Amino acid sequence: MKSxxxxxxxxxxxxxxxxxxxxxVGVAVVPRNFNWKLLPGVxxxxxxxxxxxxxxxxxxxxxxxxxxxxxxxxxxxxxVIDRIGISAAVRRGINECFRKLALDPRxxxxxxxxxxxxPEAFKDQETIIKGDxxxxxxxxxxxxxxxxxxAHMVRIARKYPQYDFDIHKGYGTAIHRTALRTHxxxxxxxxxxxxxxx
Numbered sequence: 001m002k003s004x005x006x007x008x009x010x011x012x013x014x015x016x017x018x019x020x021x022x023x024x025v026g027v028a029v030v031p032r033n034f035n036w037k038l039l040p041g042v043x044x045x046x047x048x049x050x051x052x053x054x055x056x057x058x059x060x061x062x063x064x065x066x067x068x069x070x071x072x073x074x075x076x077x078x079x080v081i082d083r084i085g086i087s088a089a090v091r092r093g094i095n096e097c098f099r100k101l102a103l104d105p106r107x108x109x110x111x112x113x114x115x116x117x118x119p120e121a122f123k124d125q126e127t128i129i130k131g132d133x134x135x136x137x138x139x140x141x142x143x144x145x146x147x148x149x150x151a152h153m154v155r156i157a158r159k160y161p162q163y164d165f166d167i168h169k170g171y172g173t174a175i176h177r178t179a180l181r182t183h184x185x186x187x188x189x190x191x192x193x194x195x196x197x198x
């Protein structure tokens with residue numbers, strides 16, 4: 001990490017593969033010398049228990065209000081995903097988060113999960129395969145994105161109870177595929193993702 005770096009930024013997404021709902025993009029920002037003991041249990045959101053994820057996210061919200069860290073999560077809709085594709089939708093979410101957080105490329109070091117990339121202005125950026133499991137800042141972004149998206153899908157489930165979105169969060173489980181064949185598409189399904197199931 002370069003000596004002029006003041007902030008460490010982590011980027012991850014949740015919900016790339018589901019058949020319904022938005023994709024969530026999370027960007028977390030901490031000071032270079034952040035004390036990770038303030039957020040015990042940070043890791044890959046897929047491997048952290050639901051209750052632990054919720055606790056980490058709630059702790060992060062408190063720390064944000066206290067000015068200790070910052071983060072932003074964007075939900076990019078199923079409509080946008082169908083129109084421009086999932087990869088472009090994720091890029092749009094990343095760009096929106098960076099604009100919202102008003103990050104300075106000169107003082108930030110960015111770490112991203114998988115195949116993600118930060119805006120070109122951020123020269124100090126590193127993409128790490130399975131980075132959410134090895135870099136706490138990416139793990140935090142992963143948890144924030146996952147918790148935000150899951151809560152959104154639970155809310156959607158109240159409007160569309162026949163699909164059980166609160167259980168599978170829109171992923172292509174057997175329950176979900178059966179509901180699709182029985183009820184057809186809802187207004188929140190990604191049509192480009194569902195063709196092979198109808």
